[in-house]
Amino acid sequence: MANFGSSFDTIAALATAKGMGAIAMVRVSGKQAITVVDSFFVGKSPLAEVPASKACVGKFYDGTQFVDEVVATVYRAPASYTGEDLVEICMHGSSYIYGKVMECLLRKARIATAGEFTKRAFLHGKMDLTKAESVDDLIKAKTAKSHQLAVGQYQGKLFAKISQILQELSERRAELELEIDFLEQGLQQVDLAEFRQKILQIKQELQDLLSRADDGVMIKDGFRVVLIGGANAGKSSIFNALLANNRAIVTPVAGTTRDYLEEVISLDGFLVRVYDTAGLRQTDCEIEQEGISRSLELLREAHLVLSVGSPDVDFQDLPSDVDLQKVRKIFNKADLLSPEQRQQASRSGLLLSSAVEAGGLSQIRQELLARLQSAGQELESGIVSSARQKGCVSSCIQYLQKVLQTIDDDLGFEFIAFELKLASGSLEQMVGSVSSEDILHSIFANFCIGK
Numbered sequence: 001m002a003n004f005g006s007s008f009d010t011i012a013a014l015a016t017a018k019g020m021g022a023i024a025m026v027r028v029s030g031k032q033a034i035t036v037v038d039s040f041f042v043g044k045s046p047l048a049e050v051p052a053s054k055a056c057v058g059k060f061y062d063g064t065q066f067v068d069e070v071v072a073t074v075y076r077a078p079a080s081y082t083g084e085d086l087v088e089i090c091m092h093g094s095s096y097i098y099g100k101v102m103e104c105l106l107r108k109a110r111i112a113t114a115g116e117f118t119k120r121a122f123l124h125g126k127m128d129l130t131k132a133e134s135v136d137d138l139i140k141a142k143t144a145k146s147h148q149l150a151v152g153q154y155q156g157k158l159f160a161k162i163s164q165i166l167q168e169l170s171e172r173r174a175e176l177e178l179e180i181d182f183l184e185q186g187l188q189q190v191d192l193a194e195f196r197q198k199i200l201q202i203k204q205e206l207q208d209l210l211s212r213a214d215d216g217v218m219i220k221d222g223f224r225v226v227l228i229g230g231a232n233a234g235k236s237s238i239f240n241a242l243l244a245n246n247r248a249i250v251t252p253v254a255g256t257t258r259d260y261l262e263e264v265i266s267l268d269g270f271l272v273r274v275y276d277t278a279g280l281r282q283t284d285c286e287i288e289q290e291g292i293s294r295s296l297e298l299l300r301e302a303h304l305v306l307s308v309g310s311p312d313v314d315f316q317d318l319p320s321d322v323d324l325q326k327v328r329k330i331f332n333k334a335d336l337l338s339p340e341q342r343q344q345a346s347r348s349g350l351l352l353s354s355a356v357e358a359g360g361l362s363q364i365r366q367e368l369l370a371r372l373q374s375a376g377q378e379l380e381s382g383i384v385s386s387a388r389q390k391g392c393v394s395s396c397i398q399y400l401q402k403v404l405q406t407i408d409d410d411l412g413f414e415f416i417a418f419e420l421k422l423a424s425g426s427l428e429q430m431v432g433s434v435s436s437e438d439i440l441h442s443i444f445a446n447f448c449i450g451k
Contacts, residue, residue, distance in 0.1 A: 008084065008120065010036055012105040013112035014098055021093030026101055028109060029086040029117060034074060036108045037087045040101075041072055047087065052076040060091065062104050068097045082117050083124025115447025122432060128159045129432030133386060136447050137220060144269030145372075149219050149385055157382030158389075161209065162427050168202055169424045176417040196407050203400040209384060210393045215375040216385035218303055222264065222273040223372055226298045229308030230316050234332040237355035238308065238364070239263075239276035260294055267365070270372040275302075304371060306330050306364065311337065328367055334360070392430035399423035 010030030016023070028037055038047045043058030050056055055073040059066060071090040080086040091097050102111075115136070122132045134153030141147035152158070172195065179190040218224075227235040243263050261276040277295035299305055299322050309315035310333040318327065331337075331345045334352040345352060351367060354360030384390050403419045 010109040011112040011116055012036075012102065012109045013117070014102060015088070016093070018095065019093075020095060023090055024093040024098040026089045026091070026098060026105065027086065027112075027117060028089070028105060029080070029082045029084050029112075029120065030109065031085060032108070033085045033087050036105060037072060037089065039108065040067075040104050041070070041089075043072070047072055047074050050074045052079060060089070060101060060104075062100060067100050067104070068092055068094075070101075078124065078126075081126070082120040083126045084120060113444075115444030118447060119444045128156070129430065130158045130162070130389065131156060132432070132444075133389075137385070139448065142264070143266045143271045145219050146271050148269075149216065149383070152382050153385060158384065159382075159431055161382050162431050165202060165205060166424060166427050166431075168198075169420060169427070172198060172202075173417060173420050173424070176413050176420065180413050180417070190413075192407055196404060199400055199403050199407075203397055203404070206393055206397050206400070210390065210397065213384035213390040213393065216383040217387070217390070218375055219270065220385050222271040223368075223375070224273045224275065224298075224301060224303045225306060225368065226275045226277060226295075226302040226304070227306050227308060228277050228295065228299060228316065228318070229330075229332075230313040233308045233310045233313035234353075234355065235308050236276050238306070238330070238332060238353055238361065239274060241355045241361050242274055242364070260298060267372065268369055270375075272368065272372075302326060304328065304368070308332050330364060389430055392426050396423045396426035399426060 008030055010028065010032040012026060012028045015025045015027045030036075034047050040060050040062065041047060041058050042061060043050075043056045045056075047056065051074075053073070053075060055071050057069065057071055060068050060070045068091045073088045073090075075081070075086040075088075077084045077086075089101065091101060118127075118132050118135050121127055122129060127135075130153055134150045137150035138147070138154060141150050175190055175195065227239055229235050239261065243265060263274050265272050265274060275298050277298060296319060299319065303326060305318070305322065305327045307315055307318065307327055308330045310331065312333075315329055318324075329350050330353050331350040332353050332355075334342060334345075335354040335357050337345065337352075342352060351363040353364055384393060399419050399422045403416055403423065406415045406419055
C-alpha cells in the first residue's frame with residue numbers, strides 16, 4: 001500500500017463522547033501532528049523529543065492562558081493507529097476544557113471527518129477493509145454475540161478466508177497464463193476438466209460463505225421477531241413478558257395496538273428485536289389501517305414470525321408472500337387449557353405460552369434460542385456481516401459461473417482468464433486491495449468523528 005501521509009492534512013477530533021466526564025481525549029494525526037500539539041503543550045521537554053509511545057504530563061496553554069493539565073501520548077509513523085504521527089491528549093472531561101483545546105488545535109489543523117482516523121489506517125496499510133469496517137461494529141456492539149462477530153472480523157478471520165480464496169484464484173490465473181504461452185509453441189498442459197473442478201470448488205466455498213451472510217448481518221443488526229395475531233389474542237402480553245416490562249398496553253379491548261411497537265433484548269448474548277404488531281383485521285380507523293400496513297411490511301422482513309392464537313381467538317391467515325418456514329404458531333393463554341387440551345395442542349405442533357404462569361414463555365424462548373444458536377455456529381470462523389461484503393462475494397460467484405460457462409462453451413483460455421480476473425477483482429474490492437473513493441466514503445461515513 002502506498003504511503004499517502006505526505007499529502008494528508010493534519011486532523012484533530014474529540015475521541016471520547018461529548019458531555020461531562022472524568023476524562024476526555026482528543027486525537028491529532030498527520031505529518032505536523034506533533035508540531036501542532038507542541039505549540040500549545042509545555043512539559044519537561046517538547047513532544048518532538050519524546051520517545052514513541054511515551055505518555056507525558058504537561059500543561060496546555062492558549063497563548064499565556066492556562067487551560068488544563070494534560071497527558072499527551074506520542075505515536076510516531078508508521079507505528080500508530082493511523083500509520084501517521086499521532087498524538088492523544090487526555091484532559092479533564094469538562095466540555096469547556098476539551099472545547100478550548102479543540103479551538104486551539106483547529107487554528108493549525110482541521111477537524112477530522114467521520115471515520116477519517118480509521119480510513120487513514122486503511123490507506124496506510126494498517127488494516128484491510130473488512131477489519132476497518134469491524135472497528136465501527138466493535139463500537140456499536142450491543143451484545144456478546146455482536147461483539148464476538150466484530151472481534152472475529154477485527155482479528156482478520158474473514159480476511160484470512162478471502163485471502164486464501166484470492167490465492168487460489170491467482171494460482172488458477174497463473175496456470176492459464178502459462179498455458180497461453182505453451183499454446184504459442186503448439187503445446188497444451190492444462191487439463192480443462194481438472195481446472196473446471198477446481199473452479200467449481202472455489203465457487204462452492206464462496207456459496208457456503210454467502211449462505212451464512214444473512215446470519216452475519218442478523219447477528220450484527222438484530223434477529224427480528226414479529227408477533228402477529230387476532231385482536232386480543234394476547235400478543236402484547238407475550239411482548240411484555242419477553243421484555244419483562246409493561247411496554248405495550250394490555251386491555252380487554254380488541255385492537256389496542258394501533259401501530260407496531262419495537263423493543264430490543266439480549267437473549268443468550270444475541271441481539272433480538274421484538275415487534276408487537278397491530279392485529280390483521282378489517283377496520284374503518286385510518287390510524288389502525290396504517291398500523292396494519294406496517295405490520296404486513298414487518299412480516300416480510302422478519303427472521304421469525306410468531307403467529308398467536310388462543311382459546312377464544314383463531315389464528316389469522318397470513319399473506320401468501322410470507323415464508324411459512326419462518327412462521328411458528330403460538331397457542332397463548334395455555335393456562336386456560338386442560339391437561340388433555342395441552343397435549344393435543346402440542347401434538348399439533350403448536351408452541352404453548354402463558355403470560356401468567358411461571359415459565360409460561362419457556363417454549364418460545366427455546367424456539368428463539370434454537371434459531372439463534374444455529375445462526376451463530378460460524379462466528380469463530382469469520383463470516384460476511386455487511387451488505388457490501390455480501391455484494392462482493394455474490395459478484396465473484398457470478399463471474400466464476402461465467403468462467404465455468406466459458407470452459408463448457410470452449411471459448412478459449414483468453415476468455416477464461418478475463419472472467420477469472422473479474423472474479424478476483426470482486427474479492428480484492430471486498431478486502432480493499434482495490435477500492436474507489438465512493439466505496440470508502442460509504443463505509444466510513446457512519447463512523448464517529450474521532451474514530
